[in-house]
Amino acid sequence: MATSKVDVAIVGTGPGGYVAAIRAAQLGLSVAAVEDDRPGGVCLNWGCIPTKALLRNAEVVHLVEKAATFGVHVENVRADYGEAVTRSRSVADRMAKGVEFLFRKNKITLVRGTGKLTSPTTVEVARTEGGTGTLEARGVIVATGSAPKSVPGVTIDEQRVLSSNGAVRQAHRPGSLIVIGAGAVGVEFADVYAAYGAQVTVLEALDRAVPVEDEEVSALLARTFSRRGIAVKTGVKVTSVAPGGPGVVVETDGGRLEAEQVLMAVGRGARTAGLGLDALGVTMDRGYVKVSPRMETSVRGVYAIGDVAGPPLLAHKAMAEGVVAAEAIAGRDPRPVDYTNVPSCTYCRPQIASVGLTEARARENGREVAIGKFPFTASGKAVAMAETEGFVKVVADKGTGEILGVHIIGPEATEIIHEFAVGRTLEATLEEIVHTVHAHPTLSEAALEATLAALGHAIHI
Amino acid sequence: MAITRVVMPKLSEQMETGKVIKWLKQEGDRIQGGDILAEIETDKADVEMEAFGAGVLRKILVPNGETAPVGSLIAVIAEPGEDIGALVAEPGGGAAAPAREAPPAGPAADVSRRPAAVPPQPRREDHAERQPAPEAGPTAPARPVAPAPAEPTAPAPAAEPGRVKASPLARKIAAQAGVDLRLIHGSGPAGRVVRRDVEAAAAAPTTAPVPAAAVAAGPEYEDRPLSQMRATIARRMPLSKGPVPHFYVSSEVDMDPAWALREQLNALEGQPKVSVNDLVVRACALALLEHPGVNASFQGESLRVWRRVHVGIAVALEDGLITPVLRDAHAKSLGQIAVESRDLAERARARKLRTQELSGATFSISNLGMYDVTEFSAIINPPEGAILAVGAVRQVPVVRDGGVGAGRRMMLTLSCDHRVMDGAMGARFLQDVRRLLEEPLRLLV
Numbered sequence: 075m076a077t078s079k080v081d082v083a084i085v086g087t088g089p090g091g092y093v094a095a096i097r098a099a100q101l102g103l104s105v106a107a108v109e110d111d112r113p114g115g116v117c118l119n120w121g122c123i124p125t126k127a128l129l130r131n132a133e134v135v136h137l138v139e140k141a142a143t144f145g146v147h148v149e150n151v152r153a154d155y156g157e158a159v160t161r162s163r164s165v166a167d168r169m170a171k172g173v174e175f176l177f178r179k180n181k182i183t184l185v186r187g188t189g190k191l192t193s194p195t196t197v198e199v200a201r202t203e204g205g206t207g208t209l210e211a212r213g214v215i216v217a218t219g220s221a222p223k224s225v226p227g228v229t230i231d232e233q234r235v236l237s238s239n240g241a242v243r244q245a246h247r248p249g250s251l252i253v254i255g256a257g258a259v260g261v262e263f264a265d266v267y268a269a270y271g272a273q274v275t276v277l278e279a280l281d282r283a284v285p286v287e288d289e290e291v292s293a294l295l296a297r298t299f300s301r302r303g304i305a306v307k308t309g310v311k312v313t314s315v316a317p318g319g320p321g322v323v324v325e326t327d328g329g330r331l332e333a334e335q336v337l338m339a340v341g342r343g344a345r346t347a348g349l350g351l352d353a354l355g356v357t358m359d360r361g362y363v364k365v366s367p368r369m370e371t372s373v374r375g376v377y378a379i380g381d382v383a384g385p386p387l388l389a390h391k392a393m394a395e396g397v398v399a400a401e402a403i404a405g406r407d408p409r410p411v412d413y414t415n416v417p418s419c420t421y422c423r424p425q426i427a428s429v430g431l432t433e434a435r436a437r438e439n440g441r442e443v444a445i446g447k448f449p450f451t452a453s454g455k456a457v458a459m460a461e462t463e464g465f466v467k468v469v470a471d472k473g474t475g476e477i478l479g480v481h482i483i484g485p486e487a488t489e490i491i492h493e494f495a496v497g498r499t500l501e502a503t504l505e506e507i508v509h510t511v512h513a514h515p516t517l518s519e520a521a522l523e524a525t526l527a528a529l530g531h532a533i534h535i
Numbered sequence: 536m537a538i539t540r541v542v543m544p545k546l547s548e549q550m551e552t553g554k555v556i557k558w559l560k561q562e563g564d565r566i567q568g569g570d571i572l573a574e575i576e577t578d579k580a581d582v583e584m585e586a587f588g589a590g591v592l593r594k595i596l597v598p599n600g601e602t603a604p605v606g607s608l609i610a611v612i613a614e615p616g617e618d619i620g621a622l623v624a625e626p627g628g629g630a631a632a633p634a635r636e637a638p639p640a641g642p643a644a645d646v647s648r649r650p651a652a653v654p655p656q657p658r659r660e661d662h663a664e665r666q667p668a669p670e671a672g673p674t675a676p677a678r679p680v681a682p683a684p685a686e687p688t689a690p691a692p693a694a695e696p697g698r699v700k701a702s703p704l705a706r707k708i709a710a711q712a713g714v715d716l717r718l719i720h721g722s723g724p725a726g727r728v729v730r731r732d733v734e735a736a737a738a739a740p741t742t743a744p745v746p747a748a749a750v751a752a753g754p755e756y757e758d759r760p761l762s763q764m765r766a767t768i769a770r771r772m773p774l775s776k777g778p779v780p781h782f783y784v785s786s787e788v789d790m791d792p793a794w795a796l797r798e799q800l801n802a803l804e805g806q807p808k809v810s811v812n813d814l815v816v817r818a819c820a821l822a823l824l825e826h827p828g829v830n831a832s833f834q835g836e837s838l839r840v841w842r843r844v845h846v847g848i849a850v851a852l853e854d855g856l857i858t859p860v861l862r863d864a865h866a867k868s869l870g871q872i873a874v875e876s877r878d879l880a881e882r883a884r885a886r887k888l889r890t891q892e893l894s895g896a897t898f899s900i901s902n903l904g905m906y907d908v909t910e911f912s913a914i915i916n917p918p919e920g921a922i923l924a925v926g927a928v929r930q931v932p933v934v935r936d937g938g939v940g941a942g943r944r945m946m947l948t949l950s951c952d953h954r955v956m957d958g959a960m961g962a963r964f965l966q967d968v969r970r971l972l973e974e975p976l977r978l979l980v
Contacts, residue, residue, distance in 0.1 A: 407778075474707045476730075501702030501730055 076207060078183070080104045082403055083197045083211035085189035085349065088115020089122075090380030090392030091217030092173050097400035099180035106209050107182055108189035108199050113173040114166075115219055116239075117389040123169050124242050125262055127162035129421045132269035136423065143460060155247040155270045162242070185209070191216070191350040194375045213375055213403035216349060216363060217396070220342035220381035225254065228315045228338065234322045235315060235336045238263065247272050248334035252324050254312055256283040258420040260339035261295065265422040268304045275305040275331060277324070282308050284420060288432040288481035290447075290467060295483060298424060298463055344382045359384065367410035369399040377403065391416050415498050419488040424464045427491035430479030430498060433469045442472040444504075446528025448520045450484045452535045455515040461485035466524035468494075468504070475503035475529070486517050493521055504529050538617055539588025541610035543603045546577045546890050551699075551717050553577050554602040554763065555609065564592045566612050573610075578767035579857060579893050581886035588612050594623050701728035712737040718766055720773045764855035775915050779833075780953040783912050784961045786969050790928045790943040793975040800869075807873040811945070812848070812902045815925055816872050817978045818971035820844045820864035823898055826964040830897050832918035833954040839918075847896030847916060848876055850883040857883050858916060860896045869978055900925060910946035920955035923968070924948040945972075 081103035084091045092114065095107045112119050135153045142148075177184050187201040189209075197209040222237035224230050232240030238259050247270045253260045256278035268274045276283065276299070282292035283299070283306050296306045307328065314325045319332035344362045357364045357372035362384035369377045377399040380392030394411045401408035420426040436443050446468040450456035464484020470477055480494040497507055504525050512522040519534075526532040543553045556574040560566060570586045590612040597609040611619050699716045701709070705728045709716050712733065719736045721728035761769065793814050800809050823830040823844045831840040844865040847858040859879035864872060882888050898920070901913040904927035913924040926946035933942035947968065951961040971977050 473711065474704060476704050476707075501704035503703045503707060506703050 077210060078106060078207070079210045080106045080183070081211060082106075082213045082215065082400070083189070083209040084108065084215040084217055085191075085197060086115065086217035086219055086380075086382075087113040087173065087184070088217060088219045088380060088392060089117045089389040090219070090396040091115065091215065092176070092396075093393040094215050094217060094379060094396030094400045095182045096176055096180050097397045098403060099182050101400065101404035101406070103400075103404055105180075105182045106185055106211070107177070108185045108187055108197060108209070110186070110188045110202060112170040113177065113184060114170040115217075117392075118169045118173065119166050120239050120242050122389050124162040124166040125238075125266075126421060127165040128158055128242070128266045129262060129423075131158040131161065132266045133423060135269045140460070153270055156245045158266075158270070159243070159245045188348070190348060191354055191376065194354060194373050213377060213399075215369075215396075215399050215403075216346075216351070216371070216376065216378040216382055217380050217392070218345040218349060218382050219392075220387055221345050222338060223341050223343045224338050225312050225315075225340055228312075230338055234317060235338055237338050241337055248321070249273065250320060250333040251275070251335050251337060252277060252322070252331055252333040253337045253339055254315075254324070255279075255339035255341065256285070256306060256308070257339060257341065258284070258418075260337065261299070261420060261422045263337050263339065264299070264304050268302060273303075273333070275307065275333065277310045277312060277326065277331075278306070278308045279311050280308065284426060286418065287420075287426055287428055288467060288469075288479070289434060290465075291426055291428070291481050291483045294464065295422070295424075295426065342381065342387055344384075346382060367398075368402040368408065369395050370402065386413075386416055386418065388416060388418065412499070415495055417488075417491045417495050419491070421488065424461075424484045425487040426481075426483050427487040428479065428481045429491055429495050430477065431469060432479055432481065433467070436469050436478045441478060443478065444470045444472045444475075444528045444530075446470070446504075446524045446526065446532065448524035448527055448532060448535060450517070450520055452523070453515075453517060453520045455517050455519065456485055458515065459485060466490070466520045468521075468524045468528045470504050470525075470528045475505055477502065477504065477507070480521075480524075482521075484517075484520070490518050490521055493518060538619060538622065539586075539590060539612040540608050540622070541572065541584075541586070541612060543597075543605050543607050543609050544575065544582075544584060545605040546575070546579075546582055550577050550579075550605055552602050552604050552763075555597050555599055556581060557599050558595055558610075560586075560592050562592055562595055566590060566592050576763055576886075577890075578763040579890065580883075580888045582890070586612065590614050593617075593619050596623065699728060700726060701733075702730065704730050705733045708733045708737070718761065718770065720770055720777075722777070726774070762854045764852070764857070768855055771916075772914055775917050779915050779917055781912075781915060781950050782953050782958060782961070783948055783950055784958060784965050785910060785946060785948040786965045788945045788947060788969045788972045789933075790945045790972065793972050794928065794943050796975040796978075807870050807877075809869060809873045810876075811904065811928055812900070812925065813869060813873040813876060814972060814975065814978060815902070815923070815947075815968075816846055816848065816861065816864060816876060816900060817867075817869045818968045819898065819900060819923060820846060820867070820872075821971055821978070822964055822967040824865050825967060826960065828956050828960050829921050829951070829964045831920045831955050832897070833920065833952055834918075838955060841897040843897070845895050845897045847899035847919070848879065849899060849901035849913075850880045852884060852886075857888070857893065858896065858899055859883050859888055859892050860894065862895070898922070904928060904945070910948055912948050913950050915950050915952055917952075920952045921961065921964075922950045924950065 082098045082105045084095050084105065084107040087107045087109040091107060095105045098105045117123060138148055138151055185199055186203065187199040189197045189199050191214060192198050195211055197214060199207045199209065201207060222230065222239060228235060230237045241263055247267050250273040251267050253264050253274060253276045256276045260276055261284060264274045264276050282289065283296050284292050299306050311327045312324055313327060315336055316323050321334040322336050324331045324336060346363065354373050356376060363371055363378035363382050365371055365378050365383045369379050371378050379395035379399050381387045383395060398408040398411055415429060417427060417429045433443060433445060447465050449465045451462045456462045467481040469479040477494060477498055480491065482490055507522065507525040508529065512519050523532045523534055554576040556576050558573045559571050566586045566589060568587055568589050571583045572586045573584045575582050575584050591614065592610060593613045594611045597603045603609050611622055613619050700721060701716050708730060714733055714736050716728055719728050719732050722732050723729040797809055797814065800806060827840045830844055831838050843863055846861045846864040848861055849856055849858050861872065861876055861879060896919055899916050899922040901922060902925040903911055904925055907927050910926040911924050913922040915922050928943050928945045930941050931944050932939050947965060949961050949965050
């Protein structure tokens with residue numbers, strides 16, 4: 075490859091990049107995508123997908139453990155964590171192959187290497203197999219994603235101090251683990267390792283677990299975790315992490331803790347180094363690339379999507395932005411992503427899902443709110459499944475019935491949330507949800523009942 | 536004997552309400568089918584409403600000067616002995632769903648009835664058993680009574696006249712803020728009115744009804760209610776300027792030859808008088824044939840290139856403007872264009888246009904020359920792809936053969952939908968219009 079001319083060059087093939095590539099190809103544009111790893115990015119290879127495989131394993135372990143309550147008596151149970159990781163890798167592998175297939179199907183050129191922008195229309199590629207090449211494009215999309223961050227002074231060595239990247243690959247589980255950060259990544263790994271028998275402690279600097287979620291959700295998760303033997307310590311600041319004891323010693327403002335390993339889950343930062351964005355004069359905003367609603371950066375013709383373009387750092391947000399960027403380059407007039415209506419999902423047990431404002435935030439915004447809450451203990455389907463932990467909480471505007479936010483913790487929360495996301499897109503109010511007949515028995519009935527509760531007349535509680 | 540429900544007719548696609556200007560028949564008058572019952576003001580024109588059934592005009596429900604939603608009952612024609620009490624007492628005067636939502640009884644009955652301003656409405660619903668309407672025909676199925684919505688807080692959208700597309704949240708906010716959804720330009724998919732539209736409208740002071748006292752107390756301004764036409768213009772123009780990416784190309788035309796030709800033509804006995812605008816219409820019609828890309832509409836996934844040229848000619852009225860359509864302008868001589876456009880303009884000012892004369896243009900021309908406007912830019916009337924703004928013919932100093940003399944010049948500005956065409960296409964079209972006007976004999980062949 076010397077110089078190739080394409081309509082669109084995309085740097086990075088995570089969920090943002092590969093979706094942008096496919097959408098651009100659908101619109102008749104020629105597309106080249108640069109990737110230094112397998113296509114699919116962190117999401118498919120090291121994040122969302124392999125961790126969901128591990129979490130499913132954890133759920134199976136949990137089901138087997140309580141099989142006796144269903145009258146199923148299982149003996150000599152052996153849960154092999156190494157096999158869980160093997161299964162997780164094969165799931166990731168299969169999904170990455172799926173992206174490769176989609177690239178071939180859409181005639182997208184996959185260029186192995188790392189890309190650097192040398193002009194708004196030029197991407198220089200240092201090829202994985204050696205040598206360099208140049209892509210000339212009329213639209214360039216930066217989709218390089220993010221990398222795990224650490225606390226100041228602590229190096230992630232992936233031996234004693236793991237990031238999610240290392241943890242998802244590691245074929246054994248530690249006997250004890252300290253998770254620093256009680257966001258989605260932290261509580262998901264805590265769930266997996268605890269299910270496989272590790273002694274897990276979760277530290278959170280803020281005053282509650284899953285701090286972006288509604289306070290009642292945080293409270294219930296902390297209760298459930300502590301019942302499962304997962305210690306959740308909030309309001310704790312880590313001052314140092316050093317080798318010692320069984321593996322690492324963590325000093326905090328609340329005392330000293332020891333474990334075999336530490337998982338650093340304090341957040342992620344945009345991957346922009348070496349891309350040449352500075353030299354082009356691309357404007358940054360708090361460490362992320364600043365973009366317009368069409369995903370264009372301050373430099374005309376250069377677009378940025380996904381984690382690199384700022385929070386929320388979520389795969390589905392990246393995919394939505396990928397579509398917008400591709401359509402913008404194709405001369406369409408794409409509808410911008412509605413950032414107020416991006417669902418947030420955490421796949422620990424019980425699952426957590428939310429969309430819109432928390433109750434506290436709605437009140438801070440000066441809204442007079444109506445709250446409706448329905449526990450899964452009152453849901454026939456949940457009782458039949460023996461998964462009754464959790465609730466659906468609806469936050470609505472008292473005057474108009476506008477659905478301001480919905481917070482679910484409980485079985486299949488991550489599937490139930492979409493009814494409210496669709497409703498919010500359509501500007502449905504409580505009445506439209508209530509006048510939609512919900513099938514019985516389903517977990518989604520809890521969504522209906524919580525909505526009824528916000529109107530003051532839930533039936534089943 | 537038949538009872539005929541006289542409903543507010545739907546006279547155009549956009550029409551949502553109509554105003555009874557004047558009843559030409561009074562209660563007690565005997566009516567024959569085809570009699571003119573009343574004059575109705577719509578958003579576009581004043582229209583005479585024909586009676587359909589025969590009988591006596593028993594009851595007028597919407598008096599002169601009042602507005603009613605399309606499809607709502609405005610009068611009842613019946614024989615003197617017939618009981619119309621229940622009909623007249625119907626809630627909301629029988630404000631039925633719009634015509635298209637209330638199909639006549641059956642397909643057989645439907646085709647046998649000619650479309651008319653006042654279709655008799657055999658659909659009697661709750662009264663059907665006591666008073667079978669003979670016109671319903673033997674095929675008319677009994678229609679069940681629709682239950683009233685149980686929740687007063689959630690008005691069923693179907694019950695609203697004119698079917699404004701709006702989100703449930705937008706409806707609620709509008710109801711609370713006292714904003715009329717029909718006057719709001721929807722920015723959602725396919726023009727759906729969403730929350731932000733209502734909030735913007737509620738924040739804009741001009742759309743809020745102002746109490747009479749406020750007008751008296753606040754002499755700095757006067758809030759005038761929107762006429763039907765002004766409301767329509769207000770609703771439709773943002774549909775153009777907002778979503779349609781406009782660009783503009785201008786050109787100055789040497790009008791000396793056309794002026795001379797026009798004087799010769801208008802000196803001829805027995806020939807129609809030709810205006811400058813007629814010359815422009817003719818020139819555009821011919822040029823559009825050569826530039827079909829300008830005679831085109833953006834269709835989302837495709838461009839529709841029209842094979843015929845229907846020119847909309849903007850006519851200024853006291854309280855608005857209206858754009859009657861001169862059909863098949865490409866196939867008409869200058870004389871025909873002159874006669875027809877005069878007729879259209881006169882009837883537009885008298886508000887006597889038929890509704891079909893107000894739609895279907897593929898290109899428009901707006902001329903403000905009579906107001907001494909040098910040049911201006913017009914807003915495209917979607918789905919048309921372009922509009923030509925015509926300035927006044929002015930006498931200006933021009934350089935000719937190295938000297939300065941007086942010459943007649945006219946500015947043309949073409950507004951183009953960039954989704955349909957690019958600058959060069961618009962420019963080439965305008966160049967041809969100019970050439971046709973500068974060599975005006977071409978307009979006669």
